[in-house]
Amino acid sequence: MAGEVRRRSLGRVMAAATAGILGATVLAACGSSTEDLEANAHRERAEIAADGFVYGYAPVALTRTRANMTCLLPINQLYNQSQMSGPDSRTVVAPNVDTLYSVAWLDLRSGPILLTHPEMGDRYFGFQLLDIYSNVFANVGTRETGSAAGSFLIAPPGWSGTAPAGAEVIESPTWDSWVIGRTLVESMEDLPAAQAAQKQYSMRVLGPAPVTTPPSLPPNDCGNNPAPQAVGASGPAFYDELAAVLAANPAPEADGPLLAEIAELGVTPGATPSTGDRQDVEALASGVVLGSERIDDVIAEGSDGDPGSWSSLEDAGRYGTDYLHRAMVAKIGLGANVPEESMYHVTREDAAGDVLRGSTGHLLHFDADQLPPIDPRGFWSITLYGPDMFLVPNSIARYAIGDRTPGLVRGDDGSLDVWISSSPPPSGKTNWLPAPEGDFVLMLRTYLPTDQTWSPPVVQATE
Template identity: 65%
Template sequence: MRRRGVLLAAPVLLVAGLLGGCAPSASEPSAPDPVDVAADGYVYGAAPVTLARTRANMTCLLPVNQLYSQAQLSGPDSRTVVAPNVDTLYSIAWLDLRAGPVLLSHPDMGERYFGFQFLDIYTNVFANVGTRETGAAAGARLIVPPGFSGPPPPGVAVIESPTWDAWMIGRTLVESDADLPAAREVQQRYEMRVVGPPVSDAPPPLPPTDCGNNPAPQALAASGPEFFDELSAVLASNPPPPADRPLLDRIAALGVTPGGTPSAGELAAVTALESGMTLGESRIEAATQTGGAGWRTLPDAGRYGVDYLQRAVVARIGLGANVPEESAYSVTRTDADGEPLRGDRGYRLHFPAGGLPPVDPRGFWSVTLYGPDMFFVPNALQRYAIGDRTPGLVRNPDGSLDLWIGAAEPGAGRSNWLPAPAGEFVLMLRSYLPTAPSWTPPDPEPRPEG
């Protein structure tokens, strides 16, 4: 195999007058505010730095280019990636395609839902392999780095990654507790291996991990200007798409360049980066919280283009979200009146007859409860989601379905109860293989009995 070409890194273009100098004349455009530029850079970098930190933490335990299959469903101890599901067993691999192409294969999956999702380092989804996209029959895919060409093995389709580092998330549906051993068995038949020689002219790898001391993916702003050093490392290791160049040209004036160390730059630039982080963080937080009362959907998950704010929001509340045709996500922190959801109040989620989440017969749906940090909250019932595979769900006589969500067990009993902490919480409704991705769930209503 040989490379077709090398992507160019973003050029370093200084913005005249950005950090001082003569004032522009009346005929010249005013220089951009350095703090605003830094804020844009922080929003831009939030998703790739979050993913790079997640990779650093996970590769302390999982070597790159090796497939790891989770033997148990996620629970309160699962705190590496925000908003995990409890519907599927995860299979994870961090790809470093500098080592050469990687071959992924799976057995015939029958009627079991499965999917392998591929994200580039900027959190864009660039491929899906599985029930919807490629079917249940046994198959193999060759994942190659940017610019590679060459004949794949016979009968193997090629997936080209836009970046040299990529994340693969596999999901294998578990129908019930009794089905868990069978799901594990098929999961153990997934295979992944490097099949090509290393690439000699690849960009440098991401910095080595500092196991035990890696910064938390959920605490970007705590790192101060060093955050931009991390972003610069990502840019050097994974040249971004050409569409990002206008923004990258602007932040280059603050020293944020491929392989740079902007935190060690001129005082004025570092000060702007510090202030810009605060402003950028406020923009992400505001965008995360806004959306009005009730549910918020993620219609552009996985395909962000130059909508860096949306990309940052999804990385904050649902890192690894798939494209809408594979899985639709609706998230709410409030009830129909815009009040924060609290377990000590209690709610009913009422689905009218014929009004359940619309999914393909091969798909599934679930409502998952998280704390404000988007991780599970322990409860005595050890139930963290409720959905179409929950045993014993009771329908109303008219065919409608009520789910009861709160800290106290409802009068109707435990069958339809999703336990909540006494304080605030977040709900996420997932629809895998949705037939109407824009469908919106009913709003949580205060529990009728009080």
């Protein structure tokens, strides 16, 4: 199933279950048995549980990411990653190797938070603000607010206080939120200057704290927090995590119909549905399996099914009630931004429909007029990941090729060839993106894209 999470009336489920008491004579006449009706009722309930799994995948994955990171980083403080991401960067899937990250996890129960940055000149930078459901509710930076020095007050839901002079108020839809800052590094020689800009970012809590707040998210169990990349491994306990998120961060009104459905299975704010009625728990266990399959099926479908075509996360960041799309993005690119800020194109196969493998060798050819269309203030890059969407070690420590890669050789006609293989091509390492011997995934990013309909050329096998 693709596009949107299916809706089912629990009334029909209960009606089917009630039919089981009508008597053996009626059942025989209808050609059904009590066991058949019970099986059908379980399937319906499992499908509703699967809706809940798809719905909860993104907020649970994001909350697990928060738990792992806040075991190391204090809440409500901005942490600057001073080095580029590498194969050891395994907290969030699909990290880029173009920018220095700045990260903060906000708990607005403490009060609004003031974020400031200095004059940034021509350097691309951005602070992306996500609610606990992974929706992007604001962007601060080059595109949205400009490069002049600025201050921004991130306020809790319903806040009505007075902001400091000159500060722009940004209200968060949820009490817990995530700030992802990105500061472009033009080259390794430019790294110290990018680090210096980072050091001028600031964040601090402003009082007073709100009088009435929902409960906090559960405390971390550092060292034992479940992995964000294995959401389905918890079985029915997954829904306990979702229930905790719902209690700490009340869901948007638009989510009401789905929440009403899963509430009949015991999934309500603050509950522990994994300890509920046996039949409900069995349905929840089946729902995890079915929901995982739905998400994986959408990822496998790619774009339009043409061999080698790239799928584009064109609607990332704003999901509304398209919970399946939200879950898919969370699984392959948690923290993806809105398309006007950045576009993400992903492929796992070549023009013949074969899975990308480093031992095969591949060529990505851009005609001169086919290069990624970006605003002069933006950038583009092609990053290689393993099947798990993390960076893979290689002999030259090159994990991406893009518009800032030094020494790239263009054709006489302005075209660009990128060679992707486990060993260097005959032409040498200049335009080589190293790959592992086995399977890999490519993600092409365009920051500040000028044409959101553009798609990369198909990858060709060279052997």
